[in-house]
Amino acid sequence: MRIVVALGEIYGARNLIPIRSAQVSGVSYKNLGDAGLEFLEEWAAEGARVRVPALMNPAGMDLERWREMGISPEFAAKQERVVVALTRMGVTASCTCTPYLVGHRPGAGEHIAWSESSAVSYANSVLGARSNREGGPGALAAAIVGCTAAYGLHLSASRWATHRVDVLCSLRDEADFGALGYWVGSQVADGVPYLRLLHRHAQEPAGRTSSGSLPSKTDGCTIRQEELMALGAAMGASGAVALYHIEGVTPEAEEARAVLDETRLPRLVVDDLGPAFAALNSPLERIDFVSLGCPHSTLGDIERVAKLLMGKRVRATFWVTTSRGVASLARERGWVEVIESAGGRVFSDTCLVVAPVEEMGFTAMATNSAKAAFYAPTHSRLQRRFGTLEQCVEAALSGTWSPGAAEAG
Ligand code: F3S
Numbered sequence: 360m361r362i363v364v365a366l367g368e369i370y371g372a373r374n375l376i377p378i379r380s381a382q383v384s385g386v387s388y389k390n391l392g393d394a395g396l397e398f399l400e401e402w403a404a405e406g407a408r409v410r411v412p413a414l415m416n417p418a419g420m421d422l423e424r425w426r427e428m429g430i431s432p433e434f435a436a437k438q439e440r441v442v443v444a445l446t447r448m449g450v451t452a453s454c455t456c457t458p459y460l461v462g463h464r465p466g467a468g469e470h471i472a473w474s475e476s477s478a479v480s481y482a483n484s485v486l487g488a489r490s491n492r493e494g495g496p497g498a499l500a501a502a503i504v505g506c507t508a509a510y511g512l513h514l515s516a517s518r519w520a521t522h523r524v525d526v527l528c529s530l531r532d533e534a535d536f537g538a539l540g541y542w543v544g545s546q547v548a549d550g551v552p553y554l555r556l557l558h559r560h561a562q563e564p565a566g567r568t569s570s571g572s573l574p575s576k577t578d579g580c581t582i583r584q585e586e587l588m589a590l591g592a593a594m595g596a597s598g599a600v601a602l603y604h605i606e607g608v609t610p611e612a613e614e615a616r617a618v619l620d621e622t623r624l625p626r627l628v629v630d631d632l633g634p635a636f637a638a639l640n641s642p643l644e645r646i647d648f649v650s651l652g653c654p655h656s657t658l659g660d661i662e663r664v665a666k667l668l669m670g671k672r673v674r675a676t677f678w679v680t681t682s683r684g685v686a687s688l689a690r691e692r693g694w695v696e697v698i699e700s701a702g703g704r705v706f707s708d709t710c711l712v713v714a715p716v717e718e719m720g721f722t723a724m725a726t727n728s729a730k731a732a733f734y735a736p737t738h739s740r741l742q743r744r745f746g747t748l749e750q751c752v753e754a755a756l757s758g759t760w761s762p763g764a765a766e767a768g
Contacts, residue, residue, distance in 0.1 A: 367508025385495025461684030480591030537729030540593025
């Protein structure tokens with residue numbers, strides 16, 4: 360309770376509010392280290408228990424297949440202790456940043472204390488729930504006391520737009536949305552951008568699948584769930600954006616527009632994604648590692664990958680990271696088998712940013728995630744290529760990168 364109250368005092372909260380769920384980051388032993396592990400074990404030993412449903416963010420490894428990832432037994436043992444400590448406190452070992460894909464979808468207006476930035480962004484922006492970007496200990500403390508301090512994005516006034524962003528270029532796929540998110544995040548920091556997509560989809564969205572990936576909302580503007588996930592994840596990485604609005608798409612955009620009409624907000628114009636792609640691409644040709652699934656892959660994306668890999672064989676190490684729930688559905692449909700027969704791996708519970716990939720000998724990675732591309736040089740000591748899912752699969756098959764239209768300028 361002291362942690363929750365102290366955060367409230369720092370941010371000027373007047374009261375506490377009950378929360379319906381928590382999502383706790385800081386699960387990977389890579390990020391926690393021994394000090395973090397001991398802290399969690401101490402709380403568990405003292406009898407701390409969560410009062411509301413609480414979920415874990417990805418860990419540093421697939422909890423079952425860590426040997427196949429090349430994780431050392433020493434790391435695995437410490438990682439298992441982290442998960443045990445959190446489980447003893449009642450936190451579910453969901454180990455995903457996309458809990459909303461596996462049944463944990465907070466409702467509009469629901470107060471929650473989530474901490475992984477892309478999950479917070481999706482919950483706030485797409486689902487209309489209310490969460491600040493909690494730190495791992497803050498989210499855990501909120502789960503234990505069942506409430507959080509009422510400040511920031513829990514308050515309606517903090518959810519109004521701070522910037523208007525007019526996007527004049529067309530957005531074709533999740534890589535374009537990621538590049539856009541990277542650029543907007545770098546400009547608005549922790550603001551609340553209101554995006555107007557003035558040339559959305561000159562063509563049908565790429566890679567529509569039989570397994571869903573439906574637009575998040577419909578009023579004629581088709582934006583796939585994966586595109587919203589890519590956009591929010593990138594804005595949360597290059598900036599600290601925890602809420603965005605898209606005209607005609609996200610649930611609070613109407614109210615946000617009323618504010619726009621009344622105030623003179625800073626206006627940003629995006630007419631070229633080339634600079635964003637350039638910033639997220641190292642000049643590499645050879646690729647030895649391809650990682651998809653940041654945020655954790657949807658069923659639709661796993662289907663897309665399986666269809667591209669059917670009957671083929673990858674040359675580079677190829678990972679798709681996803682939640683255990685989505686992996687299980689993909690396995691039932693035969694897509695995991697297709698990907699793994701081609702030499703790839705579908706791992707759960709983890710991702711390339713929180714796994715100790717810097718110890719695995721990779722040097723050059725390809726990804727379709729602007730967030731992963733943003734973090735790769737610092738978190739994983741990897742040079743990287745960033746592009747579409749199709750480019751990444753092609754890179755896995757050939758071991759080389761073929762520039763796409765946006766990079767070619
Ligand atoms: Fe999720 Fe890991 Fe990316 S936690 S958003 S897959 S960095």
